[in-house]
Amino acid sequence: MNVWVDAHAHLDDRRFAHDIGEVLERASSAGIGAVVSAAVSLASCQHTLKLAGLFPQVLAALGIHPQEIQGSLPEIDILEDILDADKVIAVGEVGLDYYWDTTFRDNQREVFRSQVRLAVKKNLPLIVHSRSAHADVMEILGSEKVDIPVLWHCFTGGVTELKEILVRGYFLSIGGILTFPKASHLRDLVRSIPPKRLLLETDSPYLSPQPRRGKRNEPANLLYTANYLAEEWGMSLEEVREHSFKAFMEAFPASQRFFNRW
Numbered sequence: 001m002n003v004w005v006d007a008h009a010h011l012d013d014r015r016f017a018h019d020i021g022e023v024l025e026r027a028s029s030a031g032i033g034a035v036v037s038a039a040v041s042l043a044s045c046q047h048t049l050k051l052a053g054l055f056p057q058v059l060a061a062l063g064i065h066p067q068e069i070q071g072s073l074p075e076i077d078i079l080e081d082i083l084d085a086d087k088v089i090a091v092g093e094v095g096l097d098y099y100w101d102t103t104f105r106d107n108q109r110e111v112f113r114s115q116v117r118l119a120v121k122k123n124l125p126l127i128v129h130s131r132s133a134h135a136d137v138m139e140i141l142g143s144e145k146v147d148i149p150v151l152w153h154c155f156t157g158g159v160t161e162l163k164e165i166l167v168r169g170y171f172l173s174i175g176g177i178l179t180f181p182k183a184s185h186l187r188d189l190v191r192s193i194p195p196k197r198l199l200l201e202t203d204s205p206y207l208s209p210q211p212r213r214g215k216r217n218e219p220a221n222l223l224y225t226a227n228y229l230a231e232e233w234g235m236s237l238e239e240v241r242e243h244s245f246k247a248f249m250e251a252f253p254a255s256q257r258f259f260n261r262w
């Protein structure tokens with residue numbers, strides 16, 4: 001069996017509060033068998049777990065996003081406890097973001113490092129957010145003896161960054177940006193990413209692909225990005241689905257048991 005999987009979305013976002021059931025129905029009709037919903041804060045972790053309990057196709061990634069980190073450090077112990085909950089398949093979305101604000105850079109680094117350690121301790125894959133912080137993210141991951149799968153989400157870097165990520169054996173996921181008219185550089189780069197390392201994501205409700213740009217994004221829109229990828233790789237959509245499903249299973253081996261339930 002293979003299905004489309006949206007490897008990264010934020011289904012707990014308030015923009016889905018009124019119609020999440022319909023959003024997930026549209027995803028299923030588009031052939032999307034699972035959506036990884038990534039939390040961004042402790043409150044968002046609780047909400048994400050609730051959604052995973054309500055909807056069979058929702059898998060949970062729990063973590064604290066760098067943009068949520070300010071002056072006081074979050075309670076990592078609480079995160080550690082809830083990582084044992086059913087349907088938690090990863091620690092995420094975690095990482096570093098220096099794009100808008102570097103005031104709390106040290107705190108970001110500390111919280112990222114503790115979450116990397118948690119993922120290693122719990123043997124859970126890690127979903128990484130890196131924006132204007134490539135070197136620091138690589139440094140922390142490199143110094144922590146990470147022996148779990150790492151997924152570099154929403155990759156938009158250059159050739160040097162891509163090489164570094166691939167050499168480390170990490171996975172990457174790309175989303176709607178691939179369809180943007182100005183993203184020809186990214187479209188060139190994806191041709192050099194081995195299919196077994198590349199996952200597809202939407203990052204819903206953000207980053208809608210080109211035909212839907214400016215509107216709320218949702219998992220069903222994954223297919224727009226998949227079509228662009230099929231063109232860049234010179235493959236059929238079915239081949240892209242097969243490759244990205246395999247890559248997903250490699251990156252998130254624990255999710256296998258949920259696919260078997262359906």
Ligand SMILES: [Zn+2]
Binds near residue numbers: 009010
């Ligand atoms: Zn995200």
